[in-house]
Amino acid sequence: MSELVKISKTQFENVFQCEFNDGTVRLCTKNLAPGFSVYGERLFKVEGIEYREWNAFRSKLGGAILKGLKQNPIVKGTKVLYLGAASGTTPSHVSDIVELEGKVYGVEFSPRVVREFLLVAQHRPNLFPILADARFPQYYRTLVEDVDVLYVDIAQPDETDIAIYNAKFFLKNGGYMMMAIKARSIDVTKEPTEIYEMEVNKLKENNFDVIQVIQLDPYDKDHAMVLAKYKG
Numbered sequence: 038m039s040e041l042v043k044i045s046k047t048q049f050e051n052v053f054q055c056e057f058n059d060g061t062v063r064l065c066t067k068n069l070a071p072g073f074s075v076y077g078e079r080l081f082k083v084e085g086i087e088y089r090e091w092n093a094f095r096s097k098l099g100g101a102i103l104k105g106l107k108q109n110p111i112v113k114g115t116k117v118l119y120l121g122a123a124s125g126t127t128p129s130h131v132s133d134i135v136e137l138e139g140k141v142y143g144v145e146f147s148p149r150v151v152r153e154f155l156l157v158a159q160h161r162p163n164l165f166p167i168l169a170d171a172r173f174p175q176y177y178r179t180l181v182e183d184v185d186v187l188y189v190d191i192a193q194p195d196e197t198d199i200a201i202y203n204a205k206f207f208l209k210n211g212g213y214m215m216m217a218i219k220a221r222s223i224d225v226t227k228e229p230t231e232i233y234e235m236e237v238n239k240l241k242e243n244n245f246d247v248i249q250v251i252q253l254d255p256y257d258k259d260h261a262m263v264l265a266k267y268k269g
């Protein structure tokens with residue numbers, strides 16, 4: 038088992054880099070719930086602070102950071118609406134980054150998966166699981182405040198429409214959206230790059246400035262992460 042030799046800051050607030058004695062380098066975040074590992078990731082204590090390894094093969098946000106994300110709108114204090122929270126892998130790292138000053142509202146429609154997500158949220162006071170279908174934001178509008186960041190990872194053919202609809206309800210003017218696009222969920226017959234362009238155009242037609250489109254391979258094949266700013 039490799040040992041941690043160094044931990045350093047990255048260009049992004051609350052995102053760190055850990056180096057191991059076998060030469061490997063991984064992302065990590067400060068553990069908001071010390072002692073608890075969410076998906077089997079390793080925990081390390083350095084000068085009294087516990088860090089969690091962030092596996093970019095399990096998290097598209099991690100992959101986007103390693104693939105050259107220019108700007109991370111998720112920082113300490115950010116309020117995030119997260120669509121497609123699943124069992125909480127990436128939401129838990131987002132919860133670490135925003136710390137107790139921020140909030141993460143995680144929407145997930147699979148009851149089985151939400152049960153696992155609830156166990157993760159138990160130890161994280163800034164993480165709020167919501168069992169709901171992201172197609173119907175009116176059902177959770179009373180539970181969610183206006184947010185700085187809308188994070189979308191639902192792998193649905195109409196994901197971009199769902200994202201735009203949620204932005205209208207909850208995203209502040211000048212807020213950011215991060216949307217993971219799974220090309221194969223949208224159209225298996227088209228080239229992934231063609232699909233990314235189609236979805237980006239929909240965002241542009243709906244008051245978003247698209248800042249960056251990052252292809253996530255090798256972390257996620259045929260997936261891209263779009264970073265966009267909402268003009269309201």
Ligand code: SAM
Nearest residue numbers: 121122123126127145146147170171172190191
């Ligand atoms: N974002 C998670 C992470 O990085 O840890 C992984 C998300 S997984 C790729 C997609 C999730 O979106 C699944 O758990 C699925 O049940 C959920 N999902 C798909 N359509 C949804 C919808 N309409 N409303 C809410 N959740 C949805």
